[in-house]
Amino acid sequence: MSVKYTVTAPIGGDLVANEAGTGANKETTIGGDGVEQVDDGFDGPLDDRSCRDVICLFLFLAFWVGMGYIAVVSIMDGQPERIIFGADSYGNVCGKNNGLIPGVNLSGQNLIDRPYVFTFNPESIINPATPTKMLCVSECPDVALLIKNDITELAENRSIFLCDYNLEPSDYAAAQQGHLAACPGTPLDASTAIFNRCIPSSAIGIASSLLDSDWLKRAVADVENSWREILYLCLISFGLAIVVLILLRFFAGVLIWTMVFVFMIGSSGGTGYLWYRWWQEKSILDALPANAPKDNQEHTVKTMLAYAGIASGVTVILHLVLLVMRKRIALVVALFKEAGKAVADIPFLLLQPVWTILAMAVLCAYWGFVYLYLVTAGKPELDNETGFVTYKSNELGPYMWWYHLFGLLWGSQFLVACQQCAIAGAVAAWFFARDKSRLNWPILKSIQRIIRYHLGSLAFGSFIIALVMLARIILGYIQNRLKHSQSDIVAYILKCLQCCLWLFEKVLRFINRNAYIEIAIYGYSFCKAARKAFTLIVSNALRVAAINSVGDFVLLLGKAVVVAAVVVVGMQLLKDKPDIHYEFVPITLAAIFAFLLSHIFLSVYEMAIDTLFLCFCEDCERNDGITKPYYMSKDLMNFVDNAKKAQDIKDMKRQTKRAALHAATDKM
Numbered sequence: 001m002s003v004k005y006t007v008t009a010p011i012g013g014d015l016v017a018n019e020a021g022t023g024a025n026k027e028t029t030i031g032g033d034g035v036e037q038v039d040d041g042f043d044g045p046l047d048d049r050s051c052r053d054v055i056c057l058f059l060f061l062a063f064w065v066g067m068g069y070i071a072v073v074s075i076m077d078g079q080p081e082r083i084i085f086g087a088d089s090y091g092n093v094c095g096k097n098n099g100l101i102p103g104v105n106l107s108g109q110n111l112i113d114r115p116y117v118f119t120f121n122p123e124s125i126i127n128p129a130t131p132t133k134m135l136c137v138s139e140c141p142d143v144a145l146l147i148k149n150d151i152t153e154l155a156e157n158r159s160i161f162l163c164d165y166n167l168e169p170s171d172y173a174a175a176q177q178g179h180l181a182a183c184p185g186t187p188l189d190a191s192t193a194i195f196n197r198c199i200p201s202s203a204i205g206i207a208s209s210l211l212d213s214d215w216l217k218r219a220v221a222d223v224e225n226s227w228r229e230i231l232y233l234c235l236i237s238f239g240l241a242i243v244v245l246i247l248l249r250f251f252a253g254v255l256i257w258t259m260v261f262v263f264m265i266g267s268s269g270g271t272g273y274l275w276y277r278w279w280q281e282k283s284i285l286d287a288l289p290a291n292a293p294k295d296n297q298e299h300t301v302k303t304m305l306a307y308a309g310i311a312s313g314v315t316v317i318l319h320l321v322l323l324v325m326r327k328r329i330a331l332v333v334a335l336f337k338e339a340g341k342a343v344a345d346i347p348f349l350l351l352q353p354v355w356t357i358l359a360m361a362v363l364c365a366y367w368g369f370v371y372l373y374l375v376t377a378g379k380p381e382l383d384n385e386t387g388f389v390t391y392k393s394n395e396l397g398p399y400m401w402w403y404h405l406f407g408l409l410w411g412s413q414f415l416v417a418c419q420q421c422a423i424a425g426a427v428a429a430w431f432f433a434r435d436k437s438r439l440n441w442p443i444l445k446s447i448q449r450i451i452r453y454h455l456g457s458l459a460f461g462s463f464i465i466a467l468v469m470l471a472r473i474i475l476g477y478i479q480n481r482l483k484h485s486q487s488d489i490v491a492y493i494l495k496c497l498q499c500c501l502w503l504f505e506k507v508l509r510f511i512n513r514n515a516y517i518e519i520a521i522y523g524y525s526f527c528k529a530a531r532k533a534f535t536l537i538v539s540n541a542l543r544v545a546a547i548n549s550v551g552d553f554v555l556l557l558g559k560a561v562v563v564a565a566v567v568v569v570g571m572q573l574l575k576d577k578p579d580i581h582y583e584f585v586p587i588t589l590a591a592i593f594a595f596l597l598s599h600i601f602l603s604v605y606e607m608a609i610d611t612l613f614l615c616f617c618e619d620c621e622r623n624d625g626i627t628k629p630y631y632m633s634k635d636l637m638n639f640v641d642n643a644k645k646a647q648d649i650k651d652m653k654r655q656t657k658r659a660a661l662h663a664a665t666d667k668m
Contacts, residue, residue: 049453049523056463056526057456060414067407070400071370077394078373086117086136086196091380091389094136094196103382104389106165111136116193118162121179122200132179133388137162140198145188148177180386218581225579226586232573233587237566237594241601244558248605249340253333255557256550260322260329267318271311278304327639328546334635335547335616336554339608342430348443349423349608353600356419360412367408374404402470409469413462420513420607421458422446425520427611431619432521432631446520457519457526461512468505475501511537513607517614536617543613551609555602562598563591 051057081093090106092098095115100108114136119125121132139160145151154160155169163172163183175182189200223230248255281304285297322329343349378391394400425446433439450458479494514533518524524532537544570587574580619631620640630637 049449051453051456052519052523052525053454053456053460055456056460060410060456060459060463063407063410066403067370070374070404073394073400074370074373074377077377077379079376080372082376083372084196085115086134088117088135089133089386089388092136101380101382101389104380107389109136109165114138116140116196116198118184118191118198120181120184122189125197125199131386133181133184135162135164137198140191140193141188142190142192144190145186147186148173148183150186151183151188219585222580222582222585223589226574226577229570229573229577230586230590233566233570233590234593234597236569237562237590237597240562240565240594241598244562244598245340245343245601245605248336248554248558249344250337252336252340252554256329256333256336256554259550259553264319264322267311267315271308271315274304274308274311278308325542325546328543329550331543331636331639332546332550334639335609335612336551337635338431338612338633339427339605342427342608342612343605345430345436345439346426346442349426349604350601352419352423352443353603356415357600359415363408363411363415367404367411370404374401405473406466406470409466410459410463413465413469414459417458417462417512417516418450421450421454421516421520423604423607424517424611425449427608428517428521428615431612431615434631449520449523453523454519457524457529458516460526461515461530465505465508465512468501468508472498472501472505513610514614517611520611521615521618533614536614536621540613540617547609547613551606555606558602559595559598563594566594567591 079093081087081096085096086094088094088111090104090109091101092107092109092111094111094117097110097112098108116137116139117134118137118140119132119134121130124130124132137160139158141154141160141162143154145154145162151162152169152172154162155172161169163175167175167182172183177183177185179185191198191200193199278301281297281301285294285301288294288297374397376391377397378393380389381392382388383390422443423446426442429442429446430436430439475494475498479491479498482490482494511530511534514537515526515530518529518532519526522529522532567587567590570590571583574583574586580586616632616636616639622628623630625637625640630640632640
């Protein structure tokens with residue numbers, strides 16, 4: 001049973017409750033559980049939405065139709081075995097029984113017993129554009145071949161044939177040598193098989209010594225012998241990540257204020273130490289005899305005075321900034337607590353990055369699969385000058401490659417945008433719910449709203465980020481191509497452009513992140529959401545600075561705590577294990593997993609904090625706490641200008657509601 005009544009708040013007057021009043025600006029429902037429900041036309045993420053940025057969605061779908069076309073064309077013409085297993089200069093795939101290529105005499109070879117690619121010119125390994133002949137061999141020559149006779153003996157004694165397939169070992173003596181000839185030139189370095197390729201020791205340098213030693217084998221054995229301990233450490237990291245989330249909820253204030261206090265004491269202590277050093281050096285200068293050389297000591301005194309003066313100025317400025325920012329820092333503490341409550345009430349938020357990672361893995365697997373076909377697509381043709389087989393790709397081949405690369409960038413950023421918007425929608429629903437016990441699967445509703453209304457907006461936002469990322473990749477490609485031919489001025493300009501693009505991408509990511517929150521709350525189009533988010537950020541610049549500095553540092557500290565704890569526990573678990581050669585190998589693997597896991601959990605926490613902050617700003621902008629009640633909690637209400645008056649009004653309303661509820665009950 002519920003009773004409706006209106007609350008009238010005349011200027012300078014008291015609240016009056018009536019069962020059927022007129023002139024009221026709020027209609028409130030008192031539920032059977034006594035929870036306030038204000039009918040103000042807004043209660044969290046709006047259900048009354050419409051599809052936004054539909055054109056962008058159609059363009060996104062059309063783009064992926066193009067991706068599908070590239071996949072079909074590539075699979076029809078591609079031969080990824082040439083990359084995976086390697087191929088010779090005649091179009092034969094090593095380790096396979098090959099078909100005949102028309103016009104190529106040495107094609108169609110049965111090379112099942114020759115799985116390794118041997119390169120006549122080792123420089124082509126570093127620079128693939130270097131002309132060279134490649135053949136398939138049964139083993140990589142592991143000894144140096146100094147003269148031509150060594151090649152013959154290798155073929156006769158070990159059946160490692162390094163010359164053309166149609167030559168017998170007895171014919172090697174009369175065959176020509178060279179990078180494009182029937183037999184390779186000598187001397188030849190010993191080589192090692194890496195990914196089915198014979199890599200000379202001189203080409204792999206330091207890596208050769210590692211491969212020739214037992215280090216890698218011992219490291220692999222350590223992982224095999226300690227897999228149980230690694231699994232235990234992964235489970236411990238999961239538990240520690242949950243513990244860190246709980247600690248951030250209840251002890252974020254202690255941690256943040258302790259950090260601020262230590263920072264202030266440390267900066268003051270460092271400044272005091274510099275002044276003490278200056279006083280010491282000044283005393284030494286004053287104690288020198290009049291006829292003694294003083295130039296070096298005077299320089300030291302002036303240097304210490306400059307250091308102490310600069311440190312004093314910086315310390316004073318930092319202390320003033322912290323003094324001005326103290327209330328903003330307190331807001332960060334309150335947001336951490338609220339984020340902990342939101343995650344506790346909606347625990348399925350922690351699973352959202354898992355779905356994103358799985359979807360990202362599927363996307364990357366698809367992209368890599370198509371990429372192997374795309375880069376090997378082409379029709380085999382005989383080069384009359386060298387007698388080798390070349391592959392002529394489609395005229396659109398280079399453009400298709402860049403198109404395919406942009407698909408990876410756009411698709412990955414779209415998945416990230418979906419995750420951020422889903423988390424933002426659920427947290428916003430939690431914030432704007434006056435009765436948080438009645439939340440009904442907010443994360444599923446948030447995902448439903450995204451799929452139904454906002455895929456176009458998210459495609460638009462992710463397209464902008466992907467475009468900037470592609471520009472950075474193109475600029476990096478240009479830098480690499482001009483690395484040995486550009487002047488210092490051109491190199492400096494390119495580095496400046498790369499830095500500007502990196503900074504521009506960071507700014508866009510920040511704006512997009514907040515735009516997705518606005519989309520989750522109000523269902524705006526992307527441009528309107530970005531404009532609204534930018535306006536809120538600018539009008540709350542100091543609060544944003546506090547959240548992005550103090551908040552990010554605390555989250556980073558949380559990740560560091562999880563990793564450090566896993567490392568310490570791992571050292572204790574493995575210290576007495578006799579069959580471990582290098583303890584750092586399994587510990588490093590566990591530490592990497594711990595960092596990734598803590599990053600996944602704390603990224604949800606970070607998104608929740610950003611969402612709550614924008615919800616807080618929206619609440620302050622929409623409501624005044626008196627005629628329009630705030631949605632925020634008491635802790636957050638302390639950071640609005642009319643907090644005390646709003647709280648008094650709220651307490652008075654509670655009393656009025658109780659009286660109205662009792663009166664209605666008595667009438668029944």
